[in-house]
Amino acid sequence: MINIAAPTHEVQRFDVFIKAFRKHLANLFNARYDYNALSLKRGLPPSFLSEIMDMQPLAVAIPENFGGRGMHVRECLQVLSAASYESLSLSLIFGINIALFLEPFAKYGHVGMKEQVFNKFLEHKAMGGLxxxxxxxxxxxxxxxxxxxxxxxxxxxxxxxxxxxxxxxxxxxxxxxxxxxxxxxxxxxxxxxxxxxxxxxxxxxxxxxxxxxxxxxxxxxxxxxxxxxxxxxxxxxxxTGLKLMLDTLHRSRLQFPGMGMGFIKRLLDESLRHCKERQVAGLRLYEMDAVQFQLSRIQAAYTLCSAMCSYGAAVSSIEQDVSGNGIDANSVKALVTDLMHESAQMALQLSGANGYRLDHLAGRAVVDSRPFQIFEGSNEMLYTQVAESVAKLMRKHKEQNLLRFLKTYTLTAQAVPYFAKSLDFTFPEQPKKRDLLTLGRIIARVICFQMAVVLQDAGFNRELVAITQKHVEMDLEMFVGQLHANNDAVALMDYEEQASWADFV
Incomplete structure (x- = not known):
C-alpha cells in the first residue's frame, strides 16, 4: 500500500526524474527493443509497456496526498513530450490517462473512491479512459x-x-x-x-x-x-454535467501540445541531421533554399508548440475552470495538430524514398499524426467554433473590423501589431461555413502567436520567434487571399453526364 504520509515521489525531484525517464525510454525504444518492428504490430507487448510503467510516469497526474507528484501541468506536459519524442502512440496513451481520466476523476470523482483508484495506478500500473x-x-x-x-x-x-x-x-x-x-x-x-x-x-x-x-x-x-x-x-x-464535459475537453485540448512537443522536436532533430549528412549534386541538403524553407517551417511549428505548452501549463490546472475557454482551447488543439501533421509531411519529403516506409520515423509520423486532426473535435469544427465565438463577441462590441477588435481582445492584443496589414478587413456579416473555417484558421494563428510573444518576453529564443512570425504572416496572407477569392463552388452530386474525356477525343 502507498504510504500517504510519505509519498514515494519525494525521493526524486522532478528534474532528476524526467531526465532519467527520457534516458529509460531512449534505451527501451532504441536498444532493448526493435521498435521499428514493434510499430508494425497491433498493441504494445505487455513486457515492453510494463518496463515503461515501472517508472510510474502517470504519478504526475495524481495528487500528492494519494502518493502522486501533485498534478502540476508543467510536469504532465513534460512527460507527454518525453514519450512523444520516442512514440506518438505512447504519448497518446499517457494523454488519454492524464487528461481524460486522472484529471477529471481527481477533480470530480467521489472522495471515497480516490485512494483505491489512484493506488491501482501507482502500484498496479492501471490504465483509464473516457x-x-x-x-x-x-x-x-x-x-x-x-x-x-x-x-x-x-x-x-x-x-x-x-x-x-x-x-x-x-x-x-x-x-x-x-x-x-x-x-x-x-x-x-x-x-x-x-x-x-x-x-x-x-x-x-x-x-x-x-x-x-x-x-x-x-x-x-x-x-x-x-x-x-x-x-x-x-x-x-x-x-451541470455539460459544464463538466466542457471543462474536461477544454483542459485536454489545452494540453495537446505536450504530445506535439516531443513529436515535432524529434522530426526537427532527425530532419536537421539528415539534411546535414545527405548530399545531392555536390550540395548538402541544408544548403538548398527550398530545404531551408521546410526546415524553418518545422522550427516555427516547434516554437508555436513550445508557446502553447507554456500557456497550457499556466491556465489548465484542475483548480481552474476552463469550461469557458472554448476559443483558446479550440485554437490550440486545432493548430498544434495541423502543425504536427504538416511537420511530419515535410520530414517525409526531406527523407526521400526512405521516408516512404511505415517503419521509418517520418512515414510512421505521417500516418500516426493524421487522426489527431480528427479526434476530440475535428479541426474543421473547432476552427469554425473559434470564428463563430469571435463573431459573437464582435457583434456584442458593435465592431466589424477584425483588426480593431483583435487589438482590444485579451488573447490577441499583443500579437496584432505583427500582422496589422493582413488583419485589416471587415468581418463578413453572414459568412459561409467555408469562410468561417478560414477565419478560424486566421484567428487561431494570431492567438497562438501571442503565446510565442509572451514566451519570448520570458527569455525564449528571439530568432526562433522571428522565424515563426514570417511563417505565420505568410499563412495569414494566404488565408485572407482565400476569403477574398469568394470561392462558392459546390460539388455536382450527379457529375457523370458529359464527363468522360474519352467521348471527346
Missing part, C-alpha cells in the same frame, strides 16, 4: 443515446460507444450517459460514471476491434455497455 463518442453521434455529444436509470443502490447504464483509445485494455472508464426519466425520455444534461473492469457487473464488452490506420499501439473498437455501478461511482459536477 467514453463519450457513439456510432451515430460522433461530434454530436448532446444527442448521445447511452442512458442510465437509478437503482436502489446505484445506477444501470446501457448503450454503445466507439473509437475510445485503450478499448478492451483500460482498467477504468469514465462513461458519459444521459438520464432516462419516468416517461422514458432522455434529459438534456450529461452525467459521467466510473466503471471498474475488475468488478463483473461493471465490465464493458468489446463487440469489435477496429483496424485503425495508424497508432497501432492503441486499441480502438466498438463497446457495448450494460453495467451497474454504485452511487459513489457518479462524478460530481460543480454545476
Amino acid at each position: 467514453m463519450i463518442t457513439e456510432p451515430n453521434y460522433g461530434s454530436d455529444a448532446l444527442n448521445m443515446q447511452t442512458c442510465y436509470t437509478e437503482l436502489e443502490a446505484g445506477y444501470r447504464i446501457k448503450g454503445e460507444k466507439h473509437w475510445q483509445g485503450l478499448t478492451g485494455e483500460a482498467d477504468f472508464w469514465l462513461v458519459a450517459a444521459r438520464r432516462k426519466n419516468e416517461q422514458g425520455e432522455l434529459v438534456r444534461d450529461i452525467d459521467f460514471f466510473l466503471t471498474d473492469n475488475a468488478c463483473a457487473e461493471q465490465q464493458i464488452e468489446v463487440k469489435q476491434r477496429f483496424n485503425s490506420l495508424g497508432l497501432y499501439a492503441i486499441p480502438y473498437g466498438l463497446n457495448h455497455i450494460d453495467v451497474e455501478v454504485p452511487m459513489t461511482h457518479r462524478l460530481n459536477p460543480e454545476s
